[in-house]
Structure formats: structure tokens, C-alpha cells
Amino acid sequence: MTLMTISLLAVITFTTRYLFLEGKLPLRLGPNVKQLLSFSAPAVLTAIFVPILFIHEQQLDISPTNAYLWGGVAAIIAAYKTHSVYWTIGVGTSVFLVGGTFL
Amino acid sequence: MFNRRKALLAAASKGALDMLPLSLAVLPWGILFGSLAIQRGFSWIEAQLFSAIIFGGAVQIVTVELMAEDTPLLTVLFSALVISSRHFLYGLTLREKLRAKPLRWRVGLGFLLTDELFSLSGDRRAYANRYRLYYALGAGGSFYLAWNVWTAAGIVAGAWLPDLTNLGLDFAIAATFIALVIPDIKSLPILVCVLVSAILSIVFSIYNLELGLVLAALIGMLAGFGLQKLRQAQ
Numbered sequence: 001m002t003l004m005t006i007s008l009l010a011v012i013t014f015t016t017r018y019l020f021l022e023g024k025l026p027l028r029l030g031p032n033v034k035q036l037l038s039f040s041a042p043a044v045l046t047a048i049f050v051p052i053l054f055i056h057e058q059q060l061d062i063s064p065t066n067a068y069l070w071g072g073v074a075a076i077i078a079a080y081k082t083h084s085v086y087w088t089i090g091v092g093t094s095v096f097l098v099g100g101t102f103l
Numbered sequence: 104m105f106n107r108r109k110a111l112l113a114a115a116s117k118g119a120l121d122m123l124p125l126s127l128a129v130l131p132w133g134i135l136f137g138s139l140a141i142q143r144g145f146s147w148i149e150a151q152l153f154s155a156i157i158f159g160g161a162v163q164i165v166t167v168e169l170m171a172e173d174t175p176l177l178t179v180l181f182s183a184l185v186i187s188s189r190h191f192l193y194g195l196t197l198r199e200k201l202r203a204k205p206l207r208w209r210v211g212l213g214f215l216l217t218d219e220l221f222s223l224s225g226d227r228r229a230y231a232n233r234y235r236l237y238y239a240l241g242a243g244g245s246f247y248l249a250w251n252v253w254t255a256a257g258i259v260a261g262a263w264l265p266d267l268t269n270l271g272l273d274f275a276i277a278a279t280f281i282a283l284v285i286p287d288i289k290s291l292p293i294l295v296c297v298l299v300s301a302i303l304s305i306v307f308s309i310y311n312l313e314l315g316l317v318l319a320a321l322i323g324m325l326a327g328f329g330l331q332k333l334r335q336a337q
Contacts, residue, residue, distance in 0.1 A: 002149050005166075008180055009153075012183045013157050017213045019194055020197075023209075033195075034199070037192070039293065039327040041196070042297050044189050044192060046300040047300045047304040048304075048316065049277040049281055049284070050300070050304045052276065054305050068271070079282045085125070085282040089282060092277075093274060096278075
């Protein structure tokens with residue numbers, strides 16, 4: 001039963017990833033849709049990381065003791081200045097850990 | 104012939120190298136998932152199978168919790184569909200680049216199309232030729248390997264680890280996505296798109312809206328697109 005459920009879950013995730021890569025799907029994307037979709041990467045990735053920083057136990061946490069916010073601000077500054085994934089994760093996580101210890 | 108194979112291999116290695124920080128950033132999550140599955144009573148084969156054939160992040164953690172609570176099958180499947188629905192956007196975005204490629208490339212890269220691989224697909228010439236395809240295969244394939252090795256580590260350590268679900272391990276994921284989004288904000292419409300998505304993702308999370316992530320992203324996209332159209336019209 002568990003294996004069955006896991007297999008069905010695999011079918012679902014694969015379908016969501018593959019569906020629109022299928023050429024036979026009768027679907028033409030006009031220039032406007034393409035232009036709209038050019039915003040998908042920043043939009044989706046933002047909608048994933050922002051709640052990690054702000055929401056804890058389904059509550060908005062904008063208090064100065066929220067180490068996620070300090071780490072997030074540090075990561076944003078590092079990303080803006082260095083354009084480097086390593087520096088961003090390094091600086092962000094350091095500030096997050098230090099904040100978590102002292103706040 | 105030999106040189107060409109070498110060049111393809113070099114392209115795949117470059118992909119794996121570019122993916123490396125992201126592969127490392129999900130280490131805590133992979134360990135979290137592996138140990139969580141064991142602690143919730145799954146066998147090690149089942150736990151590993153989640154990562155081997157479902158190959159998702161949040162979707163695995165949520166469905167393991169649901170299945171452990173004996174949630175009805177349809178509810179489990181529907182939750183998975185909701186969490187995975189953002190992938191429809193990735194497929195749509197990459198459709199023109201991949202639709203005409205041979206089936207094995209579409210199926211292979213489709214299977215590997217995570218948030219992480221999508222975030223490395225922004226280049227205008229991504230997937231355009233064999234080298235670019237091998238680059239993506241190296242990036243996506245190495246990420247798949249990493250995710251499964253981290254899961255295995257979590258399975259092995261699971262018996263000794265405390266419950267890790269509330270330890271702040273998700274910060275590394277946030278930092279990675281910050282590193283991918285911020286340098287891409289090169290115009291006012293993209294900035295507006297990001298800000299709208301950010302604010303709405305907070306609001307929808309507070310109200311615990313099931314499709315909040317996708318809705319926040321879609322409205323953010325429309326805001327950026329609208330502004331771009333407005334500026335083009337002027």
C-alpha cells in the first residue's frame with residue numbers, strides 16, 4: 001500500500017514537470033504569454049523563500065529576535081554586492097546562526 | 104569523435120559544478136527528510152524510494168507526515184498536486200526550448216526539473232544545443248545524486264537524531280534562493296514582480312491558502328508583465 005502511494009506520488013510530480021514539455025500537447029504560446037512567463041523564475045523562487053523568513057508556526061514574525069530576518073537581510077546584501085551563491089549562503093547563514101545564538 | 108565526447112563531458116561537469124552550492128544547500132533538508140521518514144515508521148527502502156522516484160523537497164516532507172497520520176489517499180495525492188503545481192509554470196516557461204527535443208531528453212530533463220534546475224535555466228540559450236543539454240543533465244543529475252545521498256545519510260542517522268523539523272534547517276534553502284533571485288533583478292518590472300510575489304506569499308501563508316505559493320507567483324508575474332507592457336506602450 002505504501003509503495004503504491006509512493007508510486008502514485010511519483011506519477012503526480014513527474015506529470016506536473018513533464019506535461020508542458022510534451023510537443024504533442026496542442027498548445028501555442030503567444031508573445032504575450034511568453035513575456036509573462038519570463039517573470040516566472042523570480043516570482044516563484046521569491047514566493048518560496050520569503051515565507052521561510054517571515055512565517056513561523058503560521059504566524060507573521062517581524063520581531064527583532066527573528067534570526068531568519070537578520071540572516072535574510074544579510075544574504076540579500078551579499079547577493080546584491082557579490083552576485084555569488086557561495087558568499088550569499090556563507091554570509092547569510094553566518095548572520096543567521098550568530099543571531100540565533102544571541103537573540 | 105573523442106574530442107566531442109570530451110567536450111560534452113566538460114559541459115556536464117560545468118553543470119554539476121554550477122549546481123554544487125545548491126546541492127550542498129539541500130543537505131540539511133535531505134537529512135531531515137531521511138530521518139523524518141524513519142521516525143514516522145517507514146522502512147529504509149520506502150524512505151529512499153521517496154527521494155529516488157518522487158524527487159521533491161517539500162512534497163516529500165508533507166506527504167510523509169500525512170501518510171504517517173493515515174490520511175485518506177486522495178487527500179495525500181491532492182496535497183502533492185497542489186505543492187507540485189508550480190512545476191506547471193516551469194514546464195510552460197521551458198516549453199519552446201524543449202518541446203522539439205527527442206523524447207529521452209524531454210523525459211530525462213522533465214524528471215530532473217526541480218526548482219533548482221529551473222533556476223539555472225534562465226539563460227536565453229539554455230537547452231539550445233547538445234552541450235547545453237549535457238550541461239543541464241550534469242546540473243540536474245548531480246542534484247538528483249546529492250539529494251539521494253543526503254536522504255540515505257538521514258535514513259542511517261535517523262535512529263540517533265532528534266526530531267529535526269524545528270531546527271532552522273530551512274534557512275539554507277532561503278539563502279540559496281536569495282542568491283538566485285537578487286542578481287536577476289535587472290529592471291523595474293522584475294523588481295515589482297518580486298515585491299508583489301513577496302508580499303502576497305506572506306499574506307497567503309498567514310491565511311494558510313493551499314495554492315498560496317502559485318497564486319502569489321502568478322499575481323507577481325502579472326504585475327511585472329503589466330508594468331513592462333505599460334512602459335513599452337509609452
